[in-house]
Amino acid sequence: MASPLIELTRARFLEFWRDPSALFWVFVFPVILAVALGLAFREKGDEAAKVALVGELAPHLVGEDTRTGGALELIALSRDEALMRLSRGLVDLVVELPVALEPQAKIAFHFDPTKPGSSKAYLEARELLERKAGRHDVLVAVPVHVSKPASRYIDFLIPGLVGLNIMGSCMWGLGYTVVDSRRRKLLKRFAVTPMRRADFLLSFGLSRLVFLVLEVAFLVLFGWLVFGVAVRGSILGLVVVSFLGLGAFTGLALLIASRTESVEAAAGWMNFVQLPMWLLSGSFFDYTRFPEVTHPFIKALPLTALNDALRADPESPVSGILLQGCGTRTSNYPTQTVLAFPKDAENSHFGMDTS
């Protein structure tokens, strides 16, 4: 005789599998988020700074930007036009060239030093013109480019999306289903059979587990294939942490589902519970950006714990587990460099990336 637990799990699995909208939210939506956010916040370090050259020499120097290895993009403009564009932020730097590039010739550089990239453009442009004017370098610079693994926003985002997905699919997959079954009188129908209630609950856990494996594997695989986000910690760690997350959110979803009659009320409660975690738990950006006083509260949220564990946060006791592993131990949080602190991002380019 087939076991009720297995049959219930199977039924739950089939129900979910055959529901296109559920599949969309669990599999497609996170990927869309990853792609959209990954593109929106991709590294812009290699983008050339726009430099407007003013003066008679300008047209002759325009082709010289090839020498800067793509750091600068030179255009020749009239003085008024150039300054107008600078004030609108369309160019990063305006260079007023002298009549000839000869010693003691004066060159005016117009730029806003508080604007990211401007100082770099200034240094690069000056370097170019000095050499053009005949300066000889005394030292031999040997740039050694270090590519820092797992420092992009997408490396930060993928573990966050995995966490978010575990939360969302537990809450909806379980909470919603229980409330909907109650409304359909299906719970009542099951209650008059000899079905064990423990089997009923366990079947939710088991079917979630099956989907958890699929969801996490799918998202991790996607991140790896499309964005090159690798699992740097242990796969076993990933599995264990995911299961713990599953347990926490299943419990939460059951708590909500146990007392709500209507699907609408359940949906409201689930949004109410999930929203703070969406915003605060560091799925999309680092929660350490919030004021210090809020940290104890934020850290008490289950999704924060899950995300931290998934990210192998160097300060966390459960470190070394997941997607951004050992490679970045010594670095700051990546989002600080990308999302939150544009100035820091510039600094890091100065330090790491001289191209």
Next chain:
Amino acid sequence: MTAIICRDLVLKYAELVAVSGLNLEVETGECFGLLGPNGAGKTTTVEAIEGLKAPHAGSLEVFGQVWGTRRDRALRKRLGVALQETRLPDKLTVRESVRLFASFYGNTSSQEEVIGRLGLTEKATARVERLSGGQKQRLALACALVGKPDLLILDEPTTGLDPTARLAIWDIILEFKAMGGTVLITTHYMEEAERLCDRVGIMHAGRVVALGSPQELIGQLGADQVIELEASLELSDAELGSIEGVRSVSRRGDRVVILCRFPAKVLPFVFEAAARTGATVSEAKLHPSTLEDVFVHLTGRRLADG
């Protein structure tokens, strides 16, 4: 042995008393029908018998056992239930649904056979969401039958079905009974009750107002014939009631219903009364009395009325 015993059963929803002092016994091997209009308390009673609702007062035994003990699960194995309104999971197929319910019971009928008996073989691979209302009801019955129950409890199993589908369900219930099963069924259809039930209880406002076999109940009317008139308003009930041989006069909507034993003796006086008051009788019908008439006689309402 007695399958179900209810003594002075009181069932409440918060303050609302849905069933007040219900007495009922269902013998094993019989088919018992609970009849009554909407809100009479049929579903409430049936759910208490299924162990879904605890009695507020009085006692309730199913196969000699009360609900709420360690032996509940064993008792549930003996019950097959179709609730008044259950929507089985939409995304499962007929076969998967039956298989799921079968897994809860230790000893089951062959799933394919049950599906076949309910005429669902063609639909075995169709998802529940794509079944018609009648097919869904048959599936509910299949899920109730697959666990080989001793007691089948069906809450309005044929409501909303076409006559053929209803006949098919009656056959299955009769077959179950022929194999020695006990049936408790609720219905709004007196024809269904007359056809299936050995005994019926008529419920009204939370009480059983009449109990017995359909024939007995009809016999209790003391009138085997019913005259139904469509007449203009001038014809008064009192006047008709004073005619000799008339047992009762009541109204069903705009019709006058006269219960009597010998209509041939009564009818001439009815027409005479009509002529005297100037009323016009546009239609007169005569038929043997049914459970419906019993019900109207007892409650002043029709079975199917809300």
